[in-house]
Amino acid sequence: MRYVALLRGVNVSGKNKLPMALLREALKATPFCDATTYIQSGNIVFNADLDITTCEQIIADLLKAEFDLNVPVIVREQSAIKDILKVNPFETRTIENSKFMSFGFFDKIPVTEKIDEVMSFSTEIETFKIVDDVMYFYCGVGFGKTKMTNAWFEKKLGVTSTMRNYNTTTKLVSL
Structure with a gap:
């Protein structure tokens, strides 16, 4: 399944700074495949054979462990976002x-x-x-x-x- 993770409140600088290059590197340790990020506002697109709740938890745990960030993570199927646009x-x-x-x-x-x-x-x-x-x-x-x-x-x-x-x-x- 192709998913999109939307991180709440991450920034390029200042509070909740999260460099996307470091995030992409950290995502390699997860069960996600073909993970990529888009711009600096906390968007991740990836493949996984897991349910949405599990994906959200994996990302939240990764953000806490690797970056000491406690930010909300909302995951949607990529096809659902396409439908939202339609x-x-x-x-x-x-x-x-x-x-x-x-x-x-x-x-x-x-x-x-x-x-x-x-x-x-x-x-x-x-x-x-x-x-x-x-x-x-x-x-x-x-x-x-x-x-x-x-x-x-x-x-x-x-x-x-x-x-x-x-x-x-x-x-x-x-x-």
């Missing part, structure tokens, strides 16, 4: 300006009451849709200006989340 409810807007489109990947499905509450913040300019454990977020004001950050969604929905922009998400299905 059903993007904001595809027309995305085609017009993909820099305003991102996807939130949650560790679990938020409870309906919290989804209903957070949906009241959706506007024409900052609009989002939550389907199961994925959020489609078209942020017309730009991600640097919105108050609806990843941390904001996590707090409101009671989930762990990591966001990826449209271009990164698209690239992760092609690797």
